[in-house]
Amino acid sequence: MERERLEEEEAERRREAAAWPCPTCGRAVRPNDDWETRPTGSDCSVCTSIRKREQEDAAARAAEEAEEREEARRNGLFGFLR
Template sequence: MREVARLTEDQWAGRWTTGYTGPDGVRDGYRDFRGTVPVIVTVLELLERRGPHGQDWWRYGHEGWETLDHALDNRDDVRAYSVREEQRRTAAKARREREQREREEQRRRQEAAAWPCPECGSKVYPAGLDDGWGGGAAPGALCSVCQSRTDHNAREARERAEEQAVLEGKRAVVPAG
């Protein structure tokens, strides 16, 4: 039986069709059995012992002995692939929904922890909840725009004071004439 299976494989095996390649490179597909003939074999001893409804049948391309209805089923066909494809779609949808819920929860925590900027009133987010828009401040601090303006004004005031000190130092050094 094994030799007959090997010699006739082109007639019963079906053509493999790749329908999906996952992000991890795992390929999935199905066998197209159009134009093929299922070959199912048994031995008289099994039929005599268990009858035609037992696990007496071996279909070429399947593993082990099966009942007749299982042996006649094309388990690797497009129906089985469709079930796996639906499972992948369902899992992907569940993953997207979970990620969306996590983003919404993160946003809710950010909003709950925010306070208004003491100068302009825009929302300021505490450290550890930085959303990429200048958050991450200490509680009660200015927003990043107001803090930047405050830092800039302080830097300019320091530079003016230093320039003034230099000018006053030169005046003090010049002898009166």
């Protein structure tokens, strides 16, 4: 049991030594946080999730605006009379 505890402590020390600050928020990021492998220097999972959500929202807005432009083009100048 003592050996297992020492091995776990050593593994935790190595994890902490491999950590880097998130470039966006400064939160400590470890290579295997959230059960996934992260490239060194990458953002934390929180910042990654926020960025992904912002990209999805921007894509949805762009698609909506494109649909509105297409509808306006189909309706023409006097489309409001239809």
